[in-house]
Amino acid sequence: xxxxxxxxxxxxxxxxxxxxxxxxxxxxxxxxxxxxxxxxxxxxxxxxxxxxxxxxxxxxxxxxxxxxxxxxxxxxxxxxxxxxxxxxxxxxxxxxxxxxxxxxxxxxxxxxxxxxxxxxxxxxxxxxxxxxxxxxxxxxxxxxxxxxxxxxxxxxxxxxxxxxxxxxxxxxxxxxxxxxxxxxxxxxxxxxxxxxxxxxxxxxxxxxxxxxxxxxxxxxxxxxxxxxxxxxxxxxxxxxxxxxxxxxxxxxxxxxxxxxxxxxxxxxxxxxxxxxxxxxxxxxxxxxxxxxxxxxxxxxxxxxxxxxxxxxxxxxxxxxxxxxxxxxxxxxxxxxxxxxxxxxxxxxxxxxxxxxxxxxxxxxxxxxxxxxxxxxxxxxxxxxxxxxxxxxxxxxxxxxxxxxxxxxxxxxxxxxx
Amino acid sequence: xxxxxxxxxxxxxxxxxxxxxxxxxxxxxxxxxxxxxxxxxxxxxxxxxxxxxxxxxxxxxxxxxxxxxxxxxxxxxxxxxxxxxxxxxxxxxxxxxxxxxxxxxxxxxxxxxxxxxxxxxxxxxxxxxxxxxxxxxxxxxxxxxxxxxxxxxxxxxxxxxxxxxxxxxxxxxxxxxxxxxxxxxxxxxxxxxxxxxxxxxxxxxxxxxxxxxxxxxxxxxxxxxxxxxxxxxxxxxxxxxxxxxxxxxxxxxxxxxxxxxxxxxxxxxxxxx
Numbered sequence: 001x002x003x004x005x006x007x008x009x010x011x012x013x014x015x016x017x018x019x020x021x022x023x024x025x026x027x028x029x030x031x032x033x034x035x036x037x038x039x040x041x042x043x044x045x046x047x048x049x050x051x052x053x054x055x056x057x058x059x060x061x062x063x064x065x066x067x068x069x070x071x072x073x074x075x076x077x078x079x080x081x082x083x084x085x086x087x088x089x090x091x092x093x094x095x096x097x098x099x100x101x102x103x104x105x106x107x108x109x110x111x112x113x114x115x116x117x118x119x120x121x122x123x124x125x126x127x128x129x130x131x132x133x134x135x136x137x138x139x140x141x142x143x144x145x146x147x148x149x150x151x152x153x154x155x156x157x158x159x160x161x162x163x164x165x166x167x168x169x170x171x172x173x174x175x176x177x178x179x180x181x182x183x184x185x186x187x188x189x190x191x192x193x194x195x196x197x198x199x200x201x202x203x204x205x206x207x208x209x210x211x212x213x214x215x216x217x218x219x220x221x222x223x224x225x226x227x228x229x230x231x232x233x234x235x236x237x238x239x240x241x242x243x244x245x246x247x248x249x250x251x252x253x254x255x256x257x258x259x260x261x262x263x264x265x266x267x268x269x270x271x272x273x274x275x276x277x278x279x280x281x282x283x284x285x286x287x288x289x290x291x292x293x294x295x296x297x298x299x300x301x302x303x304x305x306x307x308x309x310x311x312x313x314x315x316x317x318x319x320x321x322x323x324x325x326x327x328x329x330x331x332x333x334x335x336x337x338x339x340x341x342x343x344x345x346x347x348x349x350x351x352x353x354x355x356x357x358x359x360x361x362x363x364x365x366x367x368x369x370x371x372x373x374x375x376x377x378x379x380x381x382x383x384x385x386x387x388x389x390x391x392x393x394x395x396x397x398x399x400x401x402x403x404x405x406x407x408x409x410x411x412x413x414x415x416x417x
Numbered sequence: 418x419x420x421x422x423x424x425x426x427x428x429x430x431x432x433x434x435x436x437x438x439x440x441x442x443x444x445x446x447x448x449x450x451x452x453x454x455x456x457x458x459x460x461x462x463x464x465x466x467x468x469x470x471x472x473x474x475x476x477x478x479x480x481x482x483x484x485x486x487x488x489x490x491x492x493x494x495x496x497x498x499x500x501x502x503x504x505x506x507x508x509x510x511x512x513x514x515x516x517x518x519x520x521x522x523x524x525x526x527x528x529x530x531x532x533x534x535x536x537x538x539x540x541x542x543x544x545x546x547x548x549x550x551x552x553x554x555x556x557x558x559x560x561x562x563x564x565x566x567x568x569x570x571x572x573x574x575x576x577x578x579x580x581x582x583x584x585x586x587x588x589x590x591x592x593x594x595x596x597x598x599x600x601x602x603x604x605x606x607x608x609x610x611x612x613x614x615x616x617x618x619x620x621x622x623x624x625x626x627x628x629x630x631x632x633x634x635x636x637x638x639x640x641x642x643x644x645x646x647x648x649x650x651x652x653x654x655x656x657x658x659x660x661x662x663x664x665x666x667x668x669x670x671x672x673x674x675x676x677x678x679x680x681x682x683x684x685x686x687x688x689x690x
Binding site for chain 2: 410
């Protein structure tokens, strides 16, 4: 009998039947369904691809940072803060080798340090020449930077003391000057001076900032100071702390020491800048994350556009199937049944698009990493998020058309031509 | 079944056995169109007993469509009461009305209203989907209903592959599949040629007689009404005449006397020769 509440006990329309129905309805208009899905496919594909490219970039950055050594502390001449007519690190003359020795002596958290004096030079070997950077330093630099020599050897302390005309080449420079020929023991000309090549470094690849670290020549800092740049100060100090934690703790100590040594009054700006590798790492990672987020959100705009496409086609579908809705209602479908049917249809459409989009995104990032030799990291998180997001798009944009279908008057719907 | 109500006296067609499955008490339906109010039904009181075969007649605007919508629980009366199977359903919620349509009523339409690109069997299954029946049971019932209209061998055909008469038989099977108390047919023969119309009437008469199904049929054609037992004639929203059908036609007797259209064409050709 018609006692109210009876229907609560009943299973109602089973879910899988509704899904099957949705697939059938979508299969009836294959071209239309696939065009509608295209919006979601492109959206999800773009999100997956950009996120995996972004994460690949993050990975590159992390790699670069690790290759710098996680204990590294970097001291550069010049101010850290922008603004005003400040001088760059190249022009500030206050950082000296004595500062470095003072740091080594007085800051116990710092284990090692190497100076850097940098200059742009033209190098010549026979009929080959190349414009590159020469960096004057001490032999322990290669240890601090964890940068082994692949052929020959690094210069020694006595060559620093005597300001000898010896150098170690990065692989890029060696490649340009010598090709496949061995460089060790050869004589090259840097500026007007003849230098003997004593070693060639292992390849280090691109730096975090994107420049080629192998496009560089290393020589004793005394040689560069006196014979190439003609200066008495240094531009950078590459230091190494006793541990990654110590690197951050050393910063205030170094700052205090250098301010005292440079006679900087309280309230005045530093004329040097201390950074640790972990700071650089954080900064770089942050930059990368912002980039990834930005790209991802641009890509997700197309996901929303795809959702609007679904809404549009569902509205058309509801109008076209008004009579069907009327018949279903006449034979006992409740508003909830009709709403569920159309909602499931919209979600099926968007999730199907999402699935194809994930595959397209994976394929796209594989292509990119193949052709641009850029590492891409497929993150499971991005895939799960894309799947959930595409389902949410279906629910959100399918709701209104489904509601519209459910609220049709069965009498009107049955009469609809 | 419920106790027949003794309070209301059966109308002209009280000769059929069984209790009243439909009882209307002073049913009014008014459509509020803003400026004007349209009185589609102005106090209709009637009873239809179980196993009756009733024709609802009237011109357009007579209120017969509104009556069918109310009988079919697609619409609610503005005033008055509607007892279906002994229960007052005049002010039920939409969800409850959907349940009632699903369990108690079967609909047959003039336009057949089958779902295109859906097999006959699945069309027939449709009401069972909303009845929460297991898939196996659904198919079993649908097959059974198709057998009852003589279309068991067309189960996998699509509506587009069936003739008009066959489509209407599929629609009748769909109306029967949940074993309703009442079959409501709205101009079921309106889109069919005269011979096929009689075939459909034959099926309805058989279902009525052999299986005791109550049939309420809307028509404006007198010769179709002749196949029913009782006619309810509406005019201006009121029940004007409630009469038993005299000289009732029996479709299975009429059918052999009807030449098929092909034969008629052949005769025409012969006579003109």
